[in-house]
Each structure stands twice: as structure tokens, then as C-alpha cells.
Amino acid sequence: MQPPSASSSSRAPIAIAQSPVLPRRPDDMLRTRGGPRCTSCALQPACLEAESCEQMLADGASLASGWRMIRRGQPLYRTGDVFGHLYAVVSGSLKTVLFHSEGREQICGFPGVGDLLGMDGIDTGRHACDAIALEDTQVCIIPFDMLEQRCRQAAATQHHLLRVMSAEIVREQRFFMLLGRMSADERLASFLVGMSNKLSARGYSASEFHLRMTREDIGNHLGMKLETVSRTLSKFQAQGWISVRQKHVALRDLQALRTLSCQ
Numbered sequence: 001m002q003p004p005s006a007s008s009s010s011r012a013p014i015a016i017a018q019s020p021v022l023p024r025r026p027d028d029m030l031r032t033r034g035g036p037r038c039t040s041c042a043l044q045p046a047c048l049e050a051e052s053c054e055q056m057l058a059d060g061a062s063l064a065s066g067w068r069m070i071r072r073g074q075p076l077y078r079t080g081d082v083f084g085h086l087y088a089v090v091s092g093s094l095k096t097v098l099f100h101s102e103g104r105e106q107i108c109g110f111p112g113v114g115d116l117l118g119m120d121g122i123d124t125g126r127h128a129c130d131a132i133a134l135e136d137t138q139v140c141i142i143p144f145d146m147l148e149q150r151c152r153q154a155a156a157t158q159h160h161l162l163r164v165m166s167a168e169i170v171r172e173q174r175f176f177m178l179l180g181r182m183s184a185d186e187r188l189a190s191f192l193v194g195m196s197n198k199l200s201a202r203g204y205s206a207s208e209f210h211l212r213m214t215r216e217d218i219g220n221h222l223g224m225k226l227e228t229v230s231r232t233l234s235k236f237q238a239q240g241w242i243s244v245r246q247k248h249v250a251l252r253d254l255q256a257l258r259t260l261s262c263q
């Protein structure tokens with residue numbers, strides 16, 4: 001599959017899984033290698049192989065085929081959908097949800113800016129979970145066959161993709177430890193510290209952020225009841241570790257949270 005040419009900006013939106021995909025235009029793209037859209041992306045070292053967007057368009061250096069907007073509450077993909085693309089989050093956030101045979105659901109994570117989604121479909125050729133937008137969210141579409149071709153051509157790209165997959169495995173292992181070994185206080189502290197670390201790595205504030213997910217979603221993810229999440233947040237606030245105003249959280253004593261979460 002070939003990357004879109006510069007003339008693709010005049011075409012009608014492409015349809016993938018009956019959802020609109022916006023072909024990239026020069027004004028959609030970064031003006032420099034260090035621009036805000038791509039520097040935080042998990043695949044940035046593999047995707048950006050040119051000094052400017054104009055050169056990327058001319059040389060076909062970018063792996064991405066377009067942008068896609070998912071409205072709040074809408075799916076990027078559903079369990080069982082045919083796999084063909086990976087998705088890098090450009091703006092917004094989502095939740096990934098697994099469904100048990102008896103109908104219960106488990107929220108696996110909350111991918112945000114710079115994160116890579118869709119790897120759950122590589123094994124069977126179909127997605128194993130739902131990815132639902134928590135807010136209006138824009139993703140960069142990366143055709144997997146194009147990524148495979150790049151991996152065959154460049155060992156560095158293959159190595160980077162393996163590192164991304166390895167990091168995801170490590171994240172899941174830590175999550176299982178969190179569910180199996182930690183108290184409610186430790187789980188929530190670990191969640192807040194994890195959010196802080198992730199946002200800091202993406203160039204955002206490490207101490208203040210909005211929780212786009214509901215407290216019920218947090219409880220589902222951490223294996224806690226809604227009342228326990230609310231009570232623990234209130235406890236942390238009374239101790240002066242955090243302050244909470246609706247969905248806005250300020251970490252007042254990040255070190256105390258790190259100590260509690262063993263991070």
C-alpha cells in the first residue's frame with residue numbers, strides 16, 4: 001500500500017470501517033520534525049524520516065495515511081472488527097474495554113496523546129477489545145501492511161516497533177501486580193502517579209491535569225467500587241496530597257503518592 005500523494009488533498013474522505021478518514025494535507029501536518037503533533041507519538045522515530053512535512057509528502061517518508069476524528073462516546077473500533085491499522089492518538093483520549101463471556105466489562109486502559117492503539121488485532125486479524133472515545137479524539141491512521149513493509153526495509157523501524165510492544169507488555173504486567181497485590185489506597189496512588197508520569201513524558205504538566213474518565217471508569221479499571229474511589233480521593237485530599245475540583249486534579253505532594261505506590 002502506497003502512502004498518499006500530495007494530490008490526495010483534493011479527494012473525497014476515504015472510508016475505513018464506515019468511518020470518515022481525513023486525507024492529510026500539507027496544512028494538517030507538522031512544519032518541523034519537532035512539531036507538537038508527532039513528537040509525543042509512540043511511532044515517531046519510525047514514522048518521521050524527513051526534516052519537514054513537505055519533504056515527507058514528497059518522499060513518502062511518513063507511515064500515516066490520514067487523520068480520523070472520533071466523537072465522544074463513539075468507537076474507534078469494536079471487538080471483532082477486522083484489523084488493518086494501528087492508530088496513534090493525536091488529541092483527546094479513549095478507553096479500551098474487554099468484555100467477559102457473561103457480559104461484564106473490564107476497562108484495560110485509557111490511551112491518550114502519543115499512545116498507540118490497535119495492537120490487540122495483530123494476532124488473530126480481529127480486534128479483541130473496544131476502543132471508545134472519552135472526548136472528541138483525533139487519531140493518526142497507520143496501515144499495518146505499510147508498517148510491516150517498512151520493518152522489512154529498515155531494521156531500526158523493526159527494533160522500535162518491538163520496543164513499543166515490549167513496553168506494552170511491561171505496562172500490562174505492572175497492571176496485574178496492581179490488581180493482585182495492592183490495597184485500594186496504593187492502587188489509586190499508582191493510577192495518579194502513572195497519569196503524572198505519562199503526561200510529563202508527553203510534555204504536559206506532571207502535577208495538574210483533567211481526568212477525562214469518570215470515577216466509575218477509574219473504579220472499573222482498578223477493581224474498586226465507585227464509593228471506594230471517591231472515599232480514597234477525599235482521603236488523599238484531606239492529607240494534603242491532592243486537590244480535586246470536579247475532574248481537575250492537582251497533585252500537591254507527588255512524592256508522598258510515589259512512596260505509597262512504590263514508584
